[in-house]
Amino acid sequence: MSHMPYVKPTIIQHINSLANKHGRGPSRHSLERIDGVSLTELLERFGSPLFVFSERRLRQRVREVRRAFDLRYPKVQFAWSYKTNYLDAICMVMHDEGAWAEVVSEVEYELALRNGVPPTQILFNGPYKPLPALKNALADGSKVHLDHYDELYAAEQIARELGRKVPVTLRLNMDTGVHPRWDRFGFNLDNGEALSAIRRLHAGGHLELEGLHCHVGTFILDPQAYGRAAARLAQLAIDVRRETGVPVRTLDLGGGFASRATLHAQYAPGTDSTPPVDDYAEAIADALLSAGFPPDELPTLLLETGRSMVDESGSLITRVVANKRLANGARSVVIDAGVNVLFTSFWYRHDVLPVVDRGGMLEDTVVYGPLCMNIDVVRPSVLLPPLEIGDALVVRPVGAYNVTQSMQFIRLRPAMIMIGRDGEVDLIRRAEELDDVKRAEHLPARFRKS
Amino acid sequence: MFDNLALSDNGFLFDTRTGSTYSLSSTGTLLLRSLIAGAAPDGLPAVLVDEFELDGRTAAQDVEQFLLRLRDLRLVASDTPPTEAV
């Protein structure tokens, strides 16, 4: 009997030495626990696949981001961008850490209210705010970010009805040197539309310009894009002050800081190429502090950071359901979680690593989801050791956008848990059941079997 | 029939006929070495079971998959019957 542990019999051909493209680097990784909690035990308890959120990690990150800004600028307020992840447990952590809410629909607005956020601490963005929602938000003192002229007219009408001047924020877009350009939201600053809108708003006499807002884009890797945006917002605010005599009280730089995920198109891993949050803070604070505001009129800096706050606190644990050789000899595995719950796979080169590495040769592997759809690819290529049916893998980071954009396509959505600060484990969303999905449907009587 | 395969103990395989080179895991090396030494494919699961703490079914399945790989790579003739997984 050998003293060596058993590993799978494997043979790998050297194709243009590609089998060695990773050198003899120590590229073996596995992850048995998150915050000390065994992932194998979690799967046994809650089933597979399973979203796992770390409260510790989330709070650490929020504090790190907040600190970067607090150190550099005296008046900063974060608002949690709901669409990034609106699991109640996540939102409550964010609010507990002092964040307001940033919402982009009446649905999200309602969610924020239900989480106990006062209307005055809700920033309301988005190109479509149904009239009743717009009315409520303005009446209750939420910070409404007007997206276009029609919304401006509607807001004026509401102010007239309310019989008082109503503060609003204008959303702006501009060329900050990033691509793609988010120029479909708000008023354009480059072509003068923004300034005309402000003049028009002021002349109308019903609205008061409280703030300026600009969301540059998402996963922005260049902190200087924020420096440019902040400088231009600040300059506009100063011009407006001179022209109207009314100071702009808030400048909102939106969200968009990159998380440390790795994009498919990136060469270096996100852990190396994503700028530290201090760089973003530095660029924004520099621009604002050097803009020339009188000290007593320094505007409050609002930020709607989503992805960068929550992405790395989320992991997806999944099990291997099949090993398979493709027609060209390439190795693939099928796992029990697909792109219906891992929307970011289209964009991210997620870390995929075994919970337990039982040895054996690493081999380039395609990781497929379980959907009967050709696009269901979680990783087109990743080095993995031999895996057995039932072996668990970790996919990360998955904290941003996956939960909110997941759907019950072909398979239902899995359970989600949060590991608390003391290692306590709580179910924060149970696995979906067929009735959850079907409850909203109605079958006409004529189709019912008696 | 394997006189074209130069297999070293560290799992490096050179096919003298095609010029291709391969890496094998320790168990892969053990199995291929057994084949080269004249073992019948049917006897391979037993080689694994003897050597490791392994149940017969896993051994049979792993051997079957390994032989299929060897066949894909044209290292064994495609008419070598794979062992039956039980």
Added chain:
Amino acid sequence: MSLTIAVTGLNATDNPAPGVPVIRSIRAGCAAANTDCHIVGLAYDVLDPGNYMADVADDVYLMPFPSQGADVLLTRLEAICTQRPIDVLIPCLDSELSAYLRIQDALRDLGVHLLLPDEAQLKLRSKASFDVLAERLGIPVPKSVVLTDPAKIDTLRETLDFPVMVKGQFYDAYLAHTPLDVRMCFDRLASKWGLPVIVQQFVPGTEFDVACVGDGQGGVMGQVAMRKMQLTDKGKAWGGVTVCDPALDAFVADTVARLKWRGPCEIEVMKAHDDGGLYLIEINPRFPAWIYLSVGAGRNLPWLTVQLALGHTVEPLPPAPAGVLFLRNSVDQICLMDDFQSLTTTGELHKPARPEVLR
């Protein structure tokens, strides 16, 4: 004294990495200084020809690709250092530099010395920052426009005269005579190298390439200027000759001074046909592959780098004399299957100690 020096990038094909010529230069420097040296080659591919060349590396280690990140790189180097402590490491590939910058403090703790620019200098030399070079540092560069949006192509004529050079952010450049040409290049470059795409005023003239080493305080410790005589189909130098032009030397000294560049680099300069003006075209943050020419010209820049990295006081070298020629050749070398097997299976190759006479 005995030194262990590690050098990366042992690819020596028709688009070679500088690793092999850097090693040959260092060996020449050691021989001249009567210093024992042990060379560790850090290779990315089992089939890099430099792995197998006689009298190049004493040990070869396969490295994880820079795309795996700085942590993986550091772990690998730590493991290598426990076998063979490294005194000086010279990275030779653009793509490695930011990873090496990240881990250079940790490497210093291991006793590994590097001579690298800092992150800010590295960023400034990227093509997308060229206008910053011009505006902030006053270095003459061809007028350029950084494109992130193809819609801007139509307005290029307001700033630039055609023809123009259209460049990818990392590699590749095309000459374009019309906005339509630019449009085609834009799509090709953007899909290959991402955004931005840089459009530069084309300067008709003669190109000179200057290898140099900066001391990080604004001084040039040594420089060798070369004019290409023969090109590969990829436009790489396959033969060249050293030149000596005080105006060019002064231009390079001035550029290095303004950047406060630290470590090796290759500066590409265009001398305009019309008025003889000099323009900075590109800065590569590492030695060029033709760096062995510096040994021929009596200005061994890799050896100089080793000494600077070790913190030795050295006098700056005067610019190289003109008229030293190099022609590259290609040779089929016989390699041992055992060596190939060793690199493949263990990621390491250790050559037998070199006989005394060869040193």
